[in-house]
Amino acid sequence: xxxxxxxxxxxxxxxxxxxxxxxxxxxxxxxxxxxxxxxxxxxxxxxxxxxxxxxxxxxxxxxxxxxxxxxxxxxxxxxxxxxxxxxxxxxxxxxxxxxxxxxxxxxxxxxxxxxxxxxxxxxxxxxxxxxxxxxxxxxxxxxxxxxxxxxxxxxxxxxxxxxxxxxxxxxxxxxxxxxxxxxxxxxxxxxxxxxxxxxxxxxxxxxxxxxxxxxxxxxxxxxxxxxxxxxxxxxxxxxxxxxxxxxxxxxxxxxxxxxxxxxxxxxxxxxxxxxxxxxxxxxxxxxxxxxxxxxxxxxxxxxxxxxxxxxxxxxxxxxxxxxxxxxxxxxxxxxxxxxxxxxxxxxxxxxxxxxxxxxxxxxxxxxxxxxxxxxxxxxxxxxxxxxx
Numbered sequence: 001x002x003x004x005x006x007x008x009x010x011x012x013x014x015x016x017x018x019x020x021x022x023x024x025x026x027x028x029x030x031x032x033x034x035x036x037x038x039x040x041x042x043x044x045x046x047x048x049x050x051x052x053x054x055x056x057x058x059x060x061x062x063x064x065x066x067x068x069x070x071x072x073x074x075x076x077x078x079x080x081x082x083x084x085x086x087x088x089x090x091x092x093x094x095x096x097x098x099x100x101x102x103x104x105x106x107x108x109x110x111x112x113x114x115x116x117x118x119x120x121x122x123x124x125x126x127x128x129x130x131x132x133x134x135x136x137x138x139x140x141x142x143x144x145x146x147x148x149x150x151x152x153x154x155x156x157x158x159x160x161x162x163x164x165x166x167x168x169x170x171x172x173x174x175x176x177x178x179x180x181x182x183x184x185x186x187x188x189x190x191x192x193x194x195x196x197x198x199x200x201x202x203x204x205x206x207x208x209x210x211x212x213x214x215x216x217x218x219x220x221x222x223x224x225x226x227x228x229x230x231x232x233x234x235x236x237x238x239x240x241x242x243x244x245x246x247x248x249x250x251x252x253x254x255x256x257x258x259x260x261x262x263x264x265x266x267x268x269x270x271x272x273x274x275x276x277x278x279x280x281x282x283x284x285x286x287x288x289x290x291x292x293x294x295x296x297x298x299x300x301x302x303x304x305x306x307x308x309x310x311x312x313x314x315x316x317x318x319x320x321x322x323x324x325x326x327x328x329x330x331x332x333x334x335x336x337x338x339x340x341x342x343x344x345x346x347x348x349x350x351x352x353x354x355x356x357x358x359x360x361x362x363x364x365x366x367x368x369x370x371x372x373x374x375x376x377x378x379x380x381x382x383x384x385x386x387x388x
Contacts (some may be wrong), residue, residue, distance in 0.1 A: 007121050007183050008131065012138035014073075014174050015114060021170040022107055023146035026225040027247065029100060032160045034092040034230065040357040043226065043350030045097050050346030052346055056105070057340040060112060069120075070183050073113035074175060080106045081171040088165035097122070103202045115339060120184045123291040127212060133262030133317055138177035138311075140254035147251070152245015158240070207326055211338055213275060216318040216377050218345035220282055220312060224367045227353055228289065232301070236294050246298070250305040257313040259356030262321055271325075272386040275318035276378055281311030283374025290366035306350040315377070322384065 031044035033155055083102045088279065117134055153162040229247075232238045238246075261274055285308035292301060327334045356365045 004183075009178060010181055010183060011114060011118050011121070011137055014065075014177055015135055016238070016308060017170050017174040018077075018110060018114070018136045020146055021167040021174075023078070023143045023172065024150055024167040024367070025084070025103065025216055026030060026231040027033065027147065027150060027243075028154075028160050028163055029104075030226050030230045030366070031098060031099070031158070031186035031233065035158075035160075036096070039230065040354050043354040043357075045100055045105055045349040046222070046226065046355075047347050048097075049101030049345045050350075052101065053105040053108055053343030055229070057108070057112075057343060064113070064116060068185060069113040069116040070178060073110060073117070074178050076106050076113065077171050077175050078111040079179070080110065081168050081175065084164050084168035084171070088161045088168060090161050097228065104346055107345075108339055110344050112339040117127045117303055119327075129222075133259040133321070135318065136152065136317060140258065141153065143251045143254065144248050144298070146331075147244045147247035148339075149244075150247075151241045154240035156271060181367050199343065205383055206385040207323070209325075210319055210322045211313065211341065212325065213279075213377065213380045214338060215341045215345055216279070216373055217312065217315045217319060218342055219349045219369070220286065220315075220373050221348035222345050223353060223365075224286065224308065226350065227362060228305075231289075231366075235362060236296070236301075240299070242298070246302050246305060249302060250309050253306060253310040254316075255314045257277065257310060258317040261314055261317045266321075270386040271318045271322040272381055272384045274314050275322070275384065276381040278311045278314030278316075278318065279377025279381065280374055281310070282308050282315060283370045283372070283377060285311060286373060287367050287370025289370070290363040292363075 029046060030039065030042050034047050037045075060072075080103060083099050083106070087096065087099045087103070118131070121131070149166060150163055153166060154160070229243060231241060232241060264274070285304050288304050292304075323338055327338075352369070353365060356368060
């Protein structure tokens with residue numbers, strides 16, 4: 001039993017360090033880019049990196065078949081570490097833009113490989129909820145610590161190079177861990193044309209619905225860390241040291257909610273009902289950020305942030321669990337499409353955000369995006385087939 005669990009432990013620890021570096025930088029991407037360009041244009045740099053990821057993603061299944069997911073995870077992690085280290089060296093504007101685009105593009109590639117490696121350790125689909133929830137919990141524990149570290153690094157100055165250096169260092173244990181131990185490869189992936197895999201998902205109402213629900217979640221995950229921190233820091237005047245503590249508390253629901261939600265979905269309610277509630281809560285909380293002002297008490301702001309993550313934690317756990325009930329690591333192209341949602345959201349969300357900021361302000365941005373997540377998310381869950 002212990003030998004069987006070790007690969008899952010390695011993958012969970014690896015996901016911890018992945019989360020640590022990713023969460024460290026996500027809150028400062030827009031403030032960093034805004035130091036040498038208008039905020040409305042800064043989001044387009046994120047979209048540039050996402051475009052590269054979207055174009056490259058269809059080739060990942062064949063690379064996995066040829067080189068293996070573990071080897072590719074190492075390559076992507078090393079490339080990410082080098083890009084972050086270069087950002088820590090305070091490059092010029094053009095180099096900084098290109099390096100940010102690279103870091104954005106590489107993250108979904110790395111998570112895709114971890115997905116395949118984890119799925120190879122799951123023999124019985126009845127355990128999917130608990131295994132996936134444990135994997136997500138490891139991410140969320142690191143996500144709690146990262147904002148505190150970010151706040152400490154930026155307590156006395158907006159020297160974002162410190163954050164990039166810490167993020168680069170966080171990838172060192174990940175690389176050592178994956179280089180030291182061979183992980184299960186699972187059965188050989190079934191390769192097919194991406195176009196065929198896309199239409200296969202599209203013609204399966206359940207798979208198409210949960211994939212689109214995951215896309216909505218990732219729109220939320222782009223809009224909130226990109227625009228909420230810069231709004232709270234620049235518009236409402238909250239210092240980074242305070243924001244670091246607030247963001248850490250905000251993320252506690254991921255640790256407390258996701259594993260119990262997976263257990264409840266496996267045994268009682270099912271995925272659909274929890275997903276429905278999650279979209280309603282997350283979207284409503286995001287929209288309510290639009291009514292905040294400099295007179296709003298910090299406890300109110302923190303409460304809204306916490307509620308938004310309760311909803312997002314429900315949606316995240318349910319979309320992950322529901323999708324992987326339906327597929328295995330052999331369905332590498334289906335997983336490719338599911339994980340391709342991340343770069344696609346990275347492409348779409350900043351463009352939408354920039355468009356709104358060109359003609360409006362942050363208040364309008366939050367009301368429109370939050371309302372969209374709540375309404376469209378709830379409607380999408382109605383097409384999902386529950387397993388209970």
